[in-house]
Structure formats: C-alpha cells, structure tokens
Amino acid sequence: MLKDLFIGLSQNQFLNSAAKKYGLKLGAQSVVAGTNIEETIRSIKELNAQGISCTVDNLGEFVYKREEATEAKEQILEVIEAIHENKADAHISLKPTQLGLDIDYNFCLENLREIVGRASKYDMFINIDMEDYSHLQPSFDLLDELSKEYSNVGTVIQAYFYRAEEDIKKYKDYRLRIVKGAYKEPEEYAYQDKKDIDTNFVKLIEWHLLNGKFTSIATHDHHVINHVKEFVKANNIPNDKFEFQMLYGFRKDMQLQLAKEGYNFTTYVPFGKDWYGYFMRRLAERPQNLNLVAKQVFTKKTNTMLGLAAGAFLLGRLTKRK
Secondary structure, three states, rough: HHHHHHHHHHOOHHHHHHHHHOOOOOHHHHHHHOOOOOHHHHHHHHOOOOOOOOEEEEEEOEEEHHHHHHHHHHHHHHHHOOOOOOOOOEEEEEEEEHOOOOOOOHHHHHHHHHHHHHHHOOOOEEEEEEOHHHHHHHHHHHHHHOOOOOOOOOEEOOOOOOHHHHHHHHHOEEEEEEEEEOOOOOOOEEEEOOHHHHHHHHHHHHHHHHHOOOEEOOOOOOOHHHHHHHHHOOOOOOHHEEEEEEEEOOOOHHHHHHHHOOOEEEEEEEEEOOHHHHHHHHHHOHHHOHHHHHHHHOOHHHHHHHHHHHHHHHHHHHHOOO
C-alpha cells in the first residue's frame, strides 16, 4: 500500500507542478544538487573534494514532444562540456524517454548517439538508466546499437524483473549498475515480494562481481553493503572492479565513510526542477528512504502538500473502485 501511495504521488500533476514552482522552499536542495548546471557543478566539486565521484542525471522523463527531447539533449551536452571544462570527476546517467523514445525510436537513437559521441571525446562514461517494463527491451536495443560504435556506454539491471539474470549474463562485458527497481510492475514480469527482490538483488551482484566487467552496486541498505564487503574480500575481488552508489542527499555519513575506507564511491546526482516524481519513486523503491531524509527535506509546508496529494490519491482510488 505504501509503495502504491508513493507511485501515485509521483504521478500527481498538481504536486509535480507545485514542486517545480516551490522546489527550493520545499527543501528540494536536499535531494537535488541544483536547478541549473552551475549549481550542479559546484555540488559535484564539493563531493569530489571528499573522494566521491558523481553520475549526473538531468531530471525529466516520459517526453512526448520533439522540441522537449531536443532541449533535453542540448542540456545534457552542456553538462558534458561543463564536466570536462571544470575537470570534474563525473559521468552521465540518462533516460531514453527523456530523449524521445516514446516519440520515435530512431529519433531517440540519434539523440543518444550525439550524446555518447560527445562524451566519448572526453573519455566519459554514459549510463542508460532503465525505466518501466514497457521501455525495457527498447532501451536494451538502444544499448546494442550504440555499442556497435562506442565503448563508453552501459546500463542498469533491475533485480525485480524475472529476466534480470538472463540480461546480466548477456551484458556481462558492460559496466552495469545493479538496482532493486523503482517502478510498480505487474506480477507477470516482476517479483512482488520484498524478500524475493532482495534475494535476487544480492544474487545478481555476486554473479557480476565474479564474472562481469565493472559493477555499480546501488543501494542504501547497509546489510547489503556489509555483505558485499565480505564477499569481495572472500573472493579476492579488487576494488577497481566495483563501486558503491547512493543517491544525493541520502545517508551522507555512510557515503563519506565508504569513500574513506578506500572503496570507489559514486553519488547519483540529479539536477533540475523536475525533481518531485524522481523523489517519490525513490521512496516507493524503498520506503525506509523516507527516514533517511525526513529531517532534511520535510517542512510543515511539505507535509501539508503530501497530505493533500495523499488524500487526492486515495480519493481517486476509491472513486475508481466505485
């Protein structure tokens, strides 16, 4: 029920619009690194100074207009140039739907090709983030096409999908980020029970650590992190074969501690005004995340808006049932 609530909130247009308008007043700076490139580069450099690398996400997805997809592409190209010019330790994460996947596959491919090509000039990695199941195979198809020309591209494996084990074996020679999964997927395609997802998550991590090129372990779960530490030690896996990843604004102390312990660490750095849907899906993915940022993010005004949106969501559910 809680996961459904957060997914519903992420799709609430009123709250999304309000978040864009009042983001900073609502505490958005605690979960996004900036609303523009200059602010974001400053945040990246602060993290770099503490031994932390970054992957940068230009917030926004599910774009249905060509001009919006083109605008997103140009924004990402600007970020690539800014990272290079500022000698920042960072790479790019992007979503195919933001670049036109729902408009036209070839249009999206050309946008991605331009981005990956520009990043390749600077020896910069591009990660293709995975979205919901309806976009899963097309996203892998885009990776296959881009890989014919470039080697600086990888993607994400979502542990809640039944097909994840097959996908991770197919793409073992790629740099992969392994996550649990943040969308609500039908039982036909994905595990529904948390224990099943957690078990598969650890299974995939272990397999790719032993057999893959480079593994990005994206989790805030200290139990998983401690397990990985023991696993790599027991199997003599060198630190340059993997990294831990966490979201900007979440478990800051643990991020710094892992970096200090000598592990490669990357913070997922989102920027832009379209932060609300992203944040709600992070809570849907792991409701415990709410506790990690509650004191930093939630004000009386935020809680009021959450209450209004939750009420609207529940009312909508009841109306549909009737």
